Amino acid sequence: MEDVTSVRFELQQADAETARQFLEREHPADAAGILADLEAAELWELLRLVDIDRQADIFGYLPGALQLSLSHIIPRSEFAALVTEMDSDERADLFNRMDEAEQQVLLRALARAEREDIRRLASHAESTAGSIMTTDYAVLTPELTVNAAIERLRRAAPEIETMNRAWVVDADRRLIGSIRLQQLILAAANARIGDIMQERTYAVHVGDDQEAAAQQLARYDVVALPVVDDEGRLVGIITHDDAMDVLTQEATEDFHKSGTVGALPVNVREATIPLLYRKRVGWLVLLVFANIFSGAGIAYFEETIAAHMALLFFLPLLIASAGNAGAQASTLMVRALATGDVVMKDWGHMLGREALVAAALGLTMALAVSGIGVLRGGPDIATVVALTMVAVVLTGSLVGMSLPFLFSRLDMDPATASGPLVTSVADIAGVIIYFSIATAILFNV
Amino acid sequence: MEDVTSVRFELQQADAETARQFLEREHPADAAGILADLEAAELWELLRLVDIDRQADIFGYLPGALQLSLSHIIPRSEFAALVTEMDSDERADLFNRMDEAEQQVLLRALARAEREDIRRLASHAESTAGSIMTTDYAVLTPELTVNAAIERLRRAAPEIETMNRAWVVDADRRLIGSIRLQQLILAAANARIGDIMQERTYAVHVGDDQEAAAQQLARYDVVALPVVDDEGRLVGIITHDDAMDVLTQEATEDFHKSGTVGALPVNVREATIPLLYRKRVGWLVLLVFANIFSGAGIAYFEETIAAHMALLFFLPLLIASAGNAGAQASTLMVRALATGDVVMKDWGHMLGREALVAAALGLTMALAVSGIGVLRGGPDIATVVALTMVAVVLTGSLVGMSLPFLFSRLDMDPATASGPLVTSVADIAGVIIYFSIATAILFNV
Numbered sequence: 001m002e003d004v005t006s007v008r009f010e011l012q013q014a015d016a017e018t019a020r021q022f023l024e025r026e027h028p029a030d031a032a033g034i035l036a037d038l039e040a041a042e043l044w045e046l047l048r049l050v051d052i053d054r055q056a057d058i059f060g061y062l063p064g065a066l067q068l069s070l071s072h073i074i075p076r077s078e079f080a081a082l083v084t085e086m087d088s089d090e091r092a093d094l095f096n097r098m099d100e101a102e103q104q105v106l107l108r109a110l111a112r113a114e115r116e117d118i119r120r121l122a123s124h125a126e127s128t129a130g131s132i133m134t135t136d137y138a139v140l141t142p143e144l145t146v147n148a149a150i151e152r153l154r155r156a157a158p159e160i161e162t163m164n165r166a167w168v169v170d171a172d173r174r175l176i177g178s179i180r181l182q183q184l185i186l187a188a189a190n191a192r193i194g195d196i197m198q199e200r201t202y203a204v205h206v207g208d209d210q211e212a213a214a215q216q217l218a219r220y221d222v223v224a225l226p227v228v229d230d231e232g233r234l235v236g237i238i239t240h241d242d243a244m245d246v247l248t249q250e251a252t253e254d255f256h257k258s259g260t261v262g263a264l265p266v267n268v269r270e271a272t273i274p275l276l277y278r279k280r281v282g283w284l285v286l287l288v289f290a291n292i293f294s295g296a297g298i299a300y301f302e303e304t305i306a307a308h309m310a311l312l313f314f315l316p317l318l319i320a321s322a323g324n325a326g327a328q329a330s331t332l333m334v335r336a337l338a339t340g341d342v343v344m345k346d347w348g349h350m351l352g353r354e355a356l357v358a359a360a361l362g363l364t365m366a367l368a369v370s371g372i373g374v375l376r377g378g379p380d381i382a383t384v385v386a387l388t389m390v391a392v393v394l395t396g397s398l399v400g401m402s403l404p405f406l407f408s409r410l411d412m413d414p415a416t417a418s419g420p421l422v423t424s425v426a427d428i429a430g431v432i433i434y435f436s437i438a439t440a441i442l443f444n445v
Numbered sequence: 446m447e448d449v450t451s452v453r454f455e456l457q458q459a460d461a462e463t464a465r466q467f468l469e470r471e472h473p474a475d476a477a478g479i480l481a482d483l484e485a486a487e488l489w490e491l492l493r494l495v496d497i498d499r500q501a502d503i504f505g506y507l508p509g510a511l512q513l514s515l516s517h518i519i520p521r522s523e524f525a526a527l528v529t530e531m532d533s534d535e536r537a538d539l540f541n542r543m544d545e546a547e548q549q550v551l552l553r554a555l556a557r558a559e560r561e562d563i564r565r566l567a568s569h570a571e572s573t574a575g576s577i578m579t580t581d582y583a584v585l586t587p588e589l590t591v592n593a594a595i596e597r598l599r600r601a602a603p604e605i606e607t608m609n610r611a612w613v614v615d616a617d618r619r620l621i622g623s624i625r626l627q628q629l630i631l632a633a634a635n636a637r638i639g640d641i642m643q644e645r646t647y648a649v650h651v652g653d654d655q656e657a658a659a660q661q662l663a664r665y666d667v668v669a670l671p672v673v674d675d676e677g678r679l680v681g682i683i684t685h686d687d688a689m690d691v692l693t694q695e696a697t698e699d700f701h702k703s704g705t706v707g708a709l710p711v712n713v714r715e716a717t718i719p720l721l722y723r724k725r726v727g728w729l730v731l732l733v734f735a736n737i738f739s740g741a742g743i744a745y746f747e748e749t750i751a752a753h754m755a756l757l758f759f760l761p762l763l764i765a766s767a768g769n770a771g772a773q774a775s776t777l778m779v780r781a782l783a784t785g786d787v788v789m790k791d792w793g794h795m796l797g798r799e800a801l802v803a804a805a806l807g808l809t810m811a812l813a814v815s816g817i818g819v820l821r822g823g824p825d826i827a828t829v830v831a832l833t834m835v836a837v838v839l840t841g842s843l844v845g846m847s848l849p850f851l852f853s854r855l856d857m858d859p860a861t862a863s864g865p866l867v868t869s870v871a872d873i874a875g876v877i878i879y880f881s882i883a884t885a886i887l888f889n890v
Contacts, residue, residue, distance in 0.1 A: 025645065251693075273805075277806060283769070298758060325729060360722050372737065
């Protein structure tokens, strides 16, 4: 794609017909990307050029805040028509972003079917499978013949985004199977759906966590996953594109948490300065107080330090090494727990392996510093530094590996056992270990 | 799913027919999960019970190392049959993991079509779109009628995993459009494909980066993305499930890099101790040497410290704060650059905002420590500590924000501008800033 800014400029200069053709031709995601930096009023001037289907497609790809601004500008009846054409899950998201008065105005402008659909979808708690499902899917019943089923899908087609797979339900709308469109066209015209459908279906519950649902979809390599309620009744489907968005968004959240940044509701480019401040200040101040313990540790050993100022030279190096080894171990565990590669009961096994890896790392790093130790402080200081290095790398690594499991056990997000938290804990341990070893060795020689 | 270990045990005790039914009924991903911890020989005893299609499905979900072990055990002709049934992309991955002698043995056992397909797919460089594409897709030509097209798809069906969308090519196999199966069944029987197909197709080049290709698939919310060569000829498609795997795998890699762990070719549970050691030792040792600068900084200011030992109390707290603020900023940028939310030219804009956020954070944290400063060291020390806090949080944040952009500009992966690297740089700056301010203020009072 060409440079977005220049395309946007050309589009605004173009006559209505040229602009319309452009917006009809581009992928709605690209069109939305080009329009997204315009003022709402300018945007609506362009958007109204295209037909209502296209309007809804492009509108669905615009950032949430811009959708809201547009909702205040677009005439009520045209807005209701646009919302009616939107995908049901995107429509429910928009609805959830509106305040109550706006919601009431919108609901009154919609036909009953859409009104009920929005109410139903918007009622699901955030981060549940229900909150990301759509109600645009094809349903069949088992007694239909293949011909009748194809006829039914033909009639339903204009309303349904995708019918690669149709879901088969019984008289109580309980999910009993599914069938792919390609199976239908391959089957005999008078075969019955109930006889040729795939009976084993992999459904998630409407209250399941959205990340778990997305991971299940990824695990089974399916395009869509059905969502059922307590009675096993089909209430929606989760599609592969929404699942992919969830996985990306959860990875971003984990990434941010691992750097002690709270979950951002928008991307970092759209985040305001006060929002960024709020999402960052909490951990920073908390860690300031955690680090007072390191300071107190140093103060406690003031005598040892005053007698051997050369020890200070190695202080940053040793506590940073403890923190870095710990950050590595926690990073590995946080991600492995998030992807499901490692589960709670692996703790013992992983801890044993980590001890071996950390011991090898500690020895290597001790070797790396002992030369400098001899040069800067003599053999005694070198011994202290080398011993400390092995001890702090081991301690840091085992803490870094264990905190994510501990947080997980306490039902907290393991990603909170972030690098900076592990580093602070490792720092405190590092100070105490370093000067304890120094005091023991240097005051005995 | 029930506990994997007990299911596996039951499966090994079960009679052949029960085991076969179980393996036919479970999703291949689940069956593979249950079988994955068995010895290759035991696994083959169970796998041979099911028909060849199912064998290939389950085999495709097994870890790469286990696939290789099995390839040495399964009789040659049965193995060739199994490989023939595998999805083309998984087959090429397996082939790439074999050594040359094994590759030759396998190629000789295969029919010509599969042999050429493997050779073609396996030739693409790692991490390119070509390396994750499959050659199992449906192709149509524009002069076909809808009826003829459906007939052609019917005949091709047994070989093709998915035909939700068929790709339309001209006489030179150049990609000229696509059509969805549901459009086909809705269209008039004698309409021509060339007239009803969707002309605008979004293809990637076979040499494009796999992550960029996966992101494009996610952006356009499509189930599959066609891959073309230099002449625009269709050579494969990337499917949504492989794209999702790529995005998850790249997020894991970035996550690990941000914690200074090198990219692991397997998941952390399967990684051997020497592998983990190798992937972690490099940065740790490098950072040891980086931290020598911090030590040298402290040594340089030994006089100031000896005269005011109370300064040491605040040392860990101040340098940790610089590092933590920097880690936050770099985490935000690394992820935003990876997801495309922020691009190179946003640097200036982001830096300006970061300065404001960091100033506000620094002031808050200065406030938090100044009380302790007065208590532990008196008003002069408190002034030094508060001023230093603002200066180091600003410095750390701006370094943390800039390093990912700098790495990106140097064509290095921005994720390498990890927390630990930023922390080390911030530490060095912190030591120098702290003791410079202290020397300036305390020796003038």
